[in-house]
Amino acid sequence: MGISKTQDYDAEHFLASKEGSSPFLDDILQGLEQGSDIHQSFTALFHQVADTYPNKTAIEFYQKTISYLELEQKSNQFAAFLTAGKVIEGSILAIALDRSIEMVVAMLGIVKAGCTYLPVDPKLPHERIQYMLEDAGARAIITSKSVLQEVKCTAEKLNIDTIFPILDEYSTSYVERIQDTSSLAYILYTSGSTGNPKGVKISHKNLTNLLLSVQKAPGMSPEDRLLAITTISFDIAGIELFLPLITGATIVMADSDAIKDGRSLLALLKEKEISFMQATPATWRMMVMAGWDKPLPVRILSGGEAFPKDLAIRLMELCEEVWNGYGPTETTIYSTMKRLDPSDTQITIGKPMANTDVYILDEAMNPVAEGEVGEIYISGEGVAKGYLGRPDLTAERFLPNNFDLDYPIIYKTGDLGCFLPSGEIVCKGRIDHQVKIRGFRIELGEIEQQLIKEPAIKEVAIHTWEDIPGNKRLVAYIVLEDASSTDEKKFSKFINLWKQNLKKSLPTYMIPVDWMPLEKLPLTANQKIDRKALPEPIPARPSFVNPKQQPATETEQLIHDIWCKSLRMSSISVEADFFELGGHSLLAVEVMTAVDQKTGKNVPLTTLFSHPTIRKFAAYLDQNSGDGAWASLVPIRSKGHLTPLYLVHGLAANAGTFYKLIDRLDEQQPIYGLQSKGLNGIDKPNETVQEMAAHYLQEILEQNPDGPYILGGYSFGGYVAFEMARMLTDMGKQVSKVLMFDTQAVNLPQKNHLSTGVLSRFNAQLAKRKVLFQVMLKAPKTYQKMKTRAVKRKKEKLLQKLGLAPAPPQDGRAAVIKKIREINHQAMVNYAPHSLDVPVIVFKAKIIPSRSENHWANGWTDYSKNVVVVPVKGDHFTLFEEPFVDDVGEKLKHLLNRSNH
Template structure:
């Protein structure tokens, strides 16, 4: 319906002409800025900082190195390195050679990265030693470390290359409807116009601190990487793990006095959910997907300005901007400099009266088109009949929109089936094409649902060839997800699947996406009907699960882990069962008796028949070399379940729990005896090996001694892994005076480091130190408590005795060097002092070296979501690698 309009507002909507250096390449402007403020800090990353002069000269030297490989203006270079100052330098260096860069996030699936390299015909892949040989393509691999080693042989002067505003700056691949990504070609003048407009509004000036959190494979990273260098502001870069950590981002904003930050609504939600309450002098740029109404007031209350940003990759990042002041005035604003926005119908009639049509974008941001896709380019990039400039194009966005009476534009969502999830633009057809390639899939439709406001989820609706049982279906879902993760980024893999007999269609024969049913999110893993409890024990277990897990409906076939069960709630469940029945079950019982039905049946067994073996089959099936993980000081192997379930389907995983948990067996207090006990149970099930051992915290020391004994017995230990285990370099043989001196020195260093942690993160440090103090008080009380040798009651009643025995074993154990390599999985965040933060003390004891794998989280949270998924990927890669050797 048409609405009254403000004619003057409409007439000025596209009156955006502004002069800018259209003929200049971006790096020339950045070099000019560097010459003006050479000694000002340009880039900050962790404890490093580089000045504008250092960044520009390093880029010049790297460009000189790249030019030795006969790079010509217009060539393409792929870039795949971790987030760091070198990433910024590399982007700038590639531009200085005259080449265009293809940004390749190293976390993306290998097949996807290799497709982008081949499709772009990249001459060079600029990467790091970490990824040497990882990607296979026709490009020549150049390692940035090798280039840096040769910097002294190159001039710091600007390369003598001829690059103009009409040359390509980058090719960025976006999701494609054919099942393959498509490369968008952006020229220097596209990028320069965009950045200079952003410098004015929303605005960036010298003195601002911009926090960069976006992967370079997302086009909005162009603003983060280049705008500070262009304006003289400071660029603070996060690593990939920190960029996903809401608490860490809040701390960075505070610690670095961040004044500008750009992110998708998803990232802002992550920060809010992490406890962000402080108001910062922060200008927020929010884009990538529609700005949710419920976020607006929350963000406004915590920042100085909130800006809504809109624009597809094909028109160079953002094309319109809007300063949002309240949740009643939401629009995408007006076009940026030298940009025109039209609302058109199928016949290209221009609607300025509020009529809804498709959003078309023209002007100097419009890309050259899609690389090697002339038909698609002609379809999406059409002649701009309104500009009066011969040959000019405008881009069909596929978004619906209208112009308000005040001249601002409102975006009303997608015309086609392209969606935005967590800020990423996704062609659903690409997911569907790859889902159809999976086992047992006959027909597939994928949609994005937002049944919970602010939490869009991808759901796959699948018609299968062969009907399967409920259990097999759950396995099938996991197989599909793993198959998709091999070819698609994680954000493009459906969270949920619904099995359909037929896909609904509209009367004209098209898929009726609106008729696709809502998944049962409360119990998404349940397949088949709900089976009610039949016995008193089944009812008891079901009632306890409902109460402690917050689930309204329980079937006796429901699986504890598939309902989201974790160790903390497992302890509560087992404690309640012991309280109600008097029977004490190991936590590990849940691995083999994980449904209500099976756990209730386990309660029928006589208490004396319940076994407390050390070897626990967490995930026993699979063809790969089994992994044996030794418990930490907490004695709980249930921690390892999420890690195991996120590993390869063919990867068996076992846990080792302490002897004595049942209160009957005597806890072992000699390290060699503990190790021998665990080895005996392993060898009884797997006599020939080879063996892959791992230990968490204290368990790492036990695993080390197990490796020692297995190797002495002539067995092959393929892998010895430490999960954040620290090796104490002191020994029991040290003289008393030296022991006292070392102890006093250690305490002083621990106090000093605790003060540093307190300054960096007071809330978390107080929480952690309070927990440690509480544990020490409990231990002390247990040691001096009267009647401690009387009958124990309650779950984990005997853990203090086992803990004391383990500590005694640790005190008396002497680490000796072994002819073995150690795979050290080191928590990124440190919560206590260590003499060796890099190798955690293991270098003297591993004659074949220590290989460090950094994993997200701190010591106590490496197995907690979402850290468990990333940990599992790193661990599986390591296991697969060592098994080949």
């Protein structure tokens, strides 16, 4: 009973439950039984599927989509681009890109070029990225210009923004460059006990076997829609990105903000009609905490760490099917699989997948009896080719298989387990000091190796503890060289220093949350650290709070109390970062739910990520309620090393429109919005364009006195931005460019003598209806929203006129905006721009506004000798509405990247 052979799932049952399966899908499932298709690369399988479903949507991201044919051709062109350059087959190419369709194209292109891809999370510390690139001998890295600007490496940096515009010059034909499926598909770095991460070598055969196995159970059909939420540097991303593509299903890619927000993920499940999703237990718990209380027609797969029974039971009530997967990175993501059932008495990891054997052995490597605990060993087609450049470590973990000559290598997992009478396996935890937190594999020794370098530290031990289900955290137990430094104030200063040093080489999830000073570490009889004897960290962790950093307002005190309760702390500095204190997406949901209940507001979860200290978060709440200090300058994204972008509101006075750009521009691009003075209902509004420009510049110069600056404005805001540029140049400041989002410099109101005759009114209405008709054809959802809002406004006005509804308050928000809108309109009428020697970029709506002349540059050639026109989708009023804002964002990002380059 110590050995379990490959589990044969019921293929007939699977096919019967998947109506509409294609003959091609039937063939590859049959091929899996015979073991033939594992000798193909996954890109070859994708090529066949693309030929079967050319017009089907392969990927959705925001409002952008790409069909199977387009994805096939574009990735073929990417491969041709690489092979036409210096890249040779077999090279290792790193990829560090934000989530996008282009990211998937690049991954497929690298493999189709006969190369190996190395996934890199751009958010990792630069030292860690540099180590991986050098250790892997990466020949090149595919990235955006800003992502790795500060990383020093010998690998050539290929800018994705300069590659895509030239891909059409290359062949769209598929070329099979992978002659041997034992060659590498990707290298994935995992935490290493010696202080540096290690690269696991995964072959094409490894990956293909895994994909075909999961395609069979839990199963996937061309009708499925999978929600992809995992970063590419986490191995389970391979399931999300490649399984649908070898099946004919659709990938719905979630953005980086939604991944952190249980409410957003839950909304996506419903809105996008998702039928399959994979995540770690931490993410599933976050979604349940976010309000998932009604069943949805979705099949889910949980992996990455142990599946708590209470969570599994709850999810079985909410989903059609719940599957539990197990497997280390070294055996290609998953090695066993189990569909859970409410009648299960315990959560198991199931039975081996196709072409996989699992053994449970004692210390002498003999099989243990049924029910006895031993170490889990795995052999089969999923076992990796060892560690890159680490023959010593490979020899320790990848051992000769004496049980089955068909699979000569057996992998020593370090996990404990036992067989049940049913043949299923129960995982019992780890033998060594490896842990998993929110799905990330962490070698505690790697953190210890980094900390022991600190001069003040004599001894260190890293351990985990879990105060509430799902909230596992790292604890650092420290023995100091100088015992007197355990004074709370001194120790807190050390903690801050150690954290900053760790951040240079370790990802955020590997930074200890709790820090405990000890006189000495507990030891076993063999003089080894007795981790079981390490004390539980006290709730009031060393966190000296200066009186100046204590809550100073009611709102700060409210947030302070909520954070202390969630983080299990007695006191928190108002300047401390929520996530550095141990907060994560799961706790963020808990915190934001409490904020909603206490304040009556429902602010986005991303607010906590953009305002991660008590002081910043409280100021945000105060400003949004009108209680705090109010400013025209609104930081949308304040971080980033690129030239800041300052964007001025339209007639409606609010800068909220520009928040839609935050995920459409480079993450290193600072963005600031400008909103009209007086929107708080207290301050007196500015009445001329010149007054507005001077007021906005005053706030900008306080924040950024030296420049350079990129200014822009939507509609009316373009005039204000142009005037701000004039004032800055008069001061001797550098203005890189002025962006006009469909601002008209022809037919300014003072020159526009509109007739009031019947024929003129008829022509105006006809022109307006023509514009609306074009919007309706190109964006029906946007058109319907506009019509719904218009009908609602007319109904409200009619009811108010008839006395059936109360009139809006004279000092209410709507009345304030209406008043400022009228002031802004009059300021536009009175404004006369003067020529300026500054580049002007006109983002011109393709659907021409009904009251505008169709001048090729909207008239700005009269005021600047350097005018560039960028046509964008939509009309004047829908420019920043879905789906047109995607086009604006993409072209603005391309323009800014070219300028930075």
